[in-house]
Amino acid sequence: EAQVTQNPRYLITVTGKKLTVTCSQNMNHEYMSWYRQDPGLGLRQIYYSMNVEVTDKGDVPEGYKVSRKEKRNFPLILESPSPNQTSLYFCASSAQGLSYEQYFGPGTRLTVT
Amino acid sequence: GDSVTQMEGPVTLSEEAFLTINCTYTATGYPSLFWYVQYPGEGLQLLLKATKADDKGSNKGFEATYRKETTSFHLEKGSVQVSDSAVYFCALSDQGFQKLVFGTGTRLLVSP
Numbered sequence: 145e146a147q148v149t150q151n152p153r154y155l156i157t158v159t160g161k162k163l164t165v166t167c168s169q170n171m172n173h174e175y176m177s178w179y180r181q182d183p184g185l186g187l188r189q190i191y192y193s194m195n196v197e198v199t200d201k202g203d204v205p206e207g208y209k210v211s212r213k214e215k216r217n218f219p220l221i222l223e224s225p226s227p228n229q230t231s232l233y234f235c236a237s238s239a240q241g242l243s244y245e246q247y248f249g250p251g252t253r254l255t256v257t
Numbered sequence: 258g259d260s261v262t263q264m265e266g267p268v269t270l271s272e273e274a275f276l277t278i279n280c281t282y283t284a285t286g287y288p289s290l291f292w293y294v295q296y297p298g299e300g301l302q303l304l305l306k307a308t309k310a311d312d313k314g315s316n317k318g319f320e321a322t323y324r325k326e327t328t329s330f331h332l333e334k335g336s337v338q339v340s341d342s343a344v345y346f347c348a349l350s351d352q353g354f355q356k357l358v359f360g361t362g363t364r365l366l367v368s369p
């Protein structure tokens with residue numbers, strides 16, 4: 145089954161404790177992206193990757209890091225989480241670009257206290 | 258920069274009513290336009306898309322037409338069902354920055 149998986153689905157952590165949210169896709173997609181969803185703001189892009197070892201900032205990259213060492217994986221790293229990073233996070237992938245369907249993961253709800 | 262504006266919700270309808278969710282956009286160039294749907298507790302799924310002016314996207318009884326002259330991409334369905342209750346997001350592709358630009362989402366509630 146074609147899918148994007150994220151782990152964990154739910155995470156409660158404390159300020160400053162490094163964490164990683166994993167994202168993996170099994171569709172051999174080149175393009176992957178991370179979004180955060182906040183009430184009243186819709187989804188905003190954090191980082192994206194056009195292919196292995198190629199990443200770039202989106203609209204709200206501050207406080208986040210990513211890496212793309214393998215085509216299927218695109219982890220999101222919060223080196224020192226803060227309460228304003230409490231949000232719902234989605235990973236997405238697509239075949240070649242934005243005119244193609246974006247496949248979204250189920251989301252990770254992160255709470256930073 | 259590019260932006261998408263959708264009507265605020267929630268939109269509350271009875272089953273079999275007609276649905277319109279308005280979406281307008283601002284963009285340089287010629288973006289592709291999308292409607293995504295988010296069911297409770299799930300990620301977003303593509304509902305329909307249109308890649309050029311006057312294209313009509315359709316799926317599961319939903320339709321939207323890419324209107325360049327009015328910069329709009331309104332979502333319509335002739336007869337909604339309870340199972341259509343979800344949040345609907347209008348989006349455009351920003352090729353220059355390789356991202357989807359989303360509206361804020363419109364929650365649809367359909368009662369029996």
